[in-house]
Amino acid sequence: MHKPTTSISDRLSALDGVIPSIVVVLLAVGIIMVFSATMVRSANEYGTPYYYLLRHVVSVLLALMVAIGVSLIPFESLPRLSWPLTLLTISLLAIVLVPGVGVTHRGATRWLSIYGFCFQPSELAKFTLPLFLASVILTQSQKRNGTARVFMATLPVVLVILLLVAAEPDYGTAGLLAVICGSVYFVAQTKLRQIGVLAMLALPSGLCAYHFSQHFRKRIDDFVGYLIDPANAPWHLRQAWIAMGWGGVTGKGPGGGMQKHLVLAESFNDFAFASLAEEGGFIAAAAVIILFLVLLARGVMLSLSLDVYFARLLGFGLSMSLGIQSFMNICVVLGLMPTKGMSLPFISYGGSGMLANLVTVGLLLSVLRSRVESGGNGVRRD
Numbered sequence: 001m002h003k004p005t006t007s008i009s010d011r012l013s014a015l016d017g018v019i020p021s022i023v024v025v026l027l028a029v030g031i032i033m034v035f036s037a038t039m040v041r042s043a044n045e046y047g048t049p050y051y052y053l054l055r056h057v058v059s060v061l062l063a064l065m066v067a068i069g070v071s072l073i074p075f076e077s078l079p080r081l082s083w084p085l086t087l088l089t090i091s092l093l094a095i096v097l098v099p100g101v102g103v104t105h106r107g108a109t110r111w112l113s114i115y116g117f118c119f120q121p122s123e124l125a126k127f128t129l130p131l132f133l134a135s136v137i138l139t140q141s142q143k144r145n146g147t148a149r150v151f152m153a154t155l156p157v158v159l160v161i162l163l164l165v166a167a168e169p170d171y172g173t174a175g176l177l178a179v180i181c182g183s184v185y186f187v188a189q190t191k192l193r194q195i196g197v198l199a200m201l202a203l204p205s206g207l208c209a210y211h212f213s214q215h216f217r218k219r220i221d222d223f224v225g226y227l228i229d230p231a232n233a234p235w236h237l238r239q240a241w242i243a244m245g246w247g248g249v250t251g252k253g254p255g256g257g258m259q260k261h262l263v264l265a266e267s268f269n270d271f272a273f274a275s276l277a278e279e280g281g282f283i284a285a286a287a288v289i290i291l292f293l294v295l296l297a298r299g300v301m302l303s304l305s306l307d308v309y310f311a312r313l314l315g316f317g318l319s320m321s322l323g324i325q326s327f328m329n330i331c332v333v334l335g336l337m338p339t340k341g342m343s344l345p346f347i348s349y350g351g352s353g354m355l356a357n358l359v360t361v362g363l364l365l366s367v368l369r370s371r372v373e374s375g376g377n378g379v380r381r382d
Contacts, residue, residue: 015071016302016368022295023346023361027060029276029288030347037260037268037275038349052268052349059351063358070362075311075370078363082135085128086157092121093164102168107215108341110168122165122173123356126325127363129161129177130317133184138310151185151194159201171209171216172328172340178202179324184317187304223338233335236265240274240333243267244285251281268349270341273333288347289330296323299364308370315367318360325357 031053038052045051096102096112103111103118111118133154140150158181166174178198185195209216226233233241243259246252257278260267267275277285296319303315322345329344331337343350345357 015365016298018298019295019361019365019368022291022298023358026288026291026346027064029284030272030349031057031060032254033272033276033279033347034268034349036255036257036279037272039255040261055351056349059354063351063355066355067358067362070359071365073366075308075366078131078314078366079135079138079310082128082131085124086132089121089124089128090157090160090164092124093161096121097164097167108168108170110170117351120352122168122170123352125161125165125173125177126180126321126356127318127360129158130180130184130314130321131363132157133181133188134310134314134317137184137188137313141309148191148194150188151190151197155198158198166205166209169209169213169216170341171213172342175202176321176324176328176342180317180321183320183324184313187316188313219338219340226335230335234339235263236271237335237339239263239265240271241335243274243278244333247278247281247285249282251277251279251284254279269343270329270348271333272344272348273330276347292323292326292330292345296320296326299323299368302368302371303364306367306370311367311370315364318364318367321360322357322364 034056035050035053039049042051042053043049092112096109101112102109103113105111110120110122112121113119136154137150140153162174162177165177182195182198185198210220211217222232222234226237239259243257243264246259247257252258257275259278260275264271264274266272273285273288276288280287299319299322300316303312303319306312306315325342326345328337328340329342329348332339332342343353346354
């Protein structure tokens with residue numbers, strides 16, 4: 001076995017180099033696109049074209065520093081953090097729903113405002129849920145409990161988090177979290193009929209949301225409508241398609257896109273991919289998709305090759321969290337999924353989303369260090 005690395009320099013040298021390189025390229029693309037999409041709006045609102053750019057760069061730099069710190073945490077310590085982080089996530093999600101406390105925007109109460117900084121607690125769940133699942137599954141495995149008991153030990157907490165997120169309402173994130181959980185259960189060799197329980201719960205939940213939420217019902221009806229006839233697509237989605245069409249193969253160049261200044265809503269956030277395709281063309285859009293694919297494939301393959309059971313589960317869950325969110329956003333812009341408020345990791349504008357995504361990367365890098373560091377709390381299962 002290798003001697004455990006303890007110094008910071010040893011831990012830095014043990015980090016995977018491909019994943020950080022991809023993330024840095026995506027962050028650079030995001031900074032360029034945020035500036036291009038916000039410079040006119042920023043000049044009109046604040047008298048300078050750099051207001052949103054500076055805020056975004058500060059968010060990226062702060063999140064990067066946190067991510068580097070997280071990546072240096074010994075992965076053997078991560079199971080001990082799972083319950084505190086999970087309870088913190090549940091508490092913040094519950095506080096958001098307290099009348100007068102959570103910040104409401106466009107009919108959804110998803111944010112907490114702390115000294116002027118708006119934070120979205122559901123972003124925490126994108127990495128705390130995989131950490132919780134990996135930790136509890138590890139504990140149950142050490143006790144030699146069967147998969148049924150493992151599933152029942154984790155399901156209540158999973159459902160509480162999913163229900164709190166859906167109550168905001170944020171059905172897109174709730175669905176994302178459910179898929180992440182299902183993927184971790186699958187890698188943990190949970191029986192398919194047990195995973196099916198989680199899937200079957202989605203059907204009545206979706207029917208209830210469709211019946212009681214006018215916002216959810218409209219998005220589903222719109223999606224079905226433009227699947228039948230693309231002319232029925234919502235206005236903002238049609239504008240995203242027009243932007244991508246105008247981009248052609250090589251695009252209009254940085255700052256050359258016009259849709260973001262005229263009619264493309266959320267051009268620097270949820271629909272950043274459409275703005276990217278307009279200015280960078282098919283080449284830039286395809287390159288970004290390939291980078292996300294390589295990021296997902298690298299994380300998944302390295303995670304599944306790990307000997308340490310906890311690291312294998314957590315690494316896979318974190319990789320899926322980044323990958324699924326990325327492709328859900330791109331599919332929404334392409335019209336392959338109902339529209340939802342979900343940002344594109346590392347590219348979209350937003351502080352809490354950027355922090356959560358880079359912390360996820362930091363945790364993933366910490367986990368992948370187990371390739372060169374000796375075990376600890378990990379249970380080996382081949």
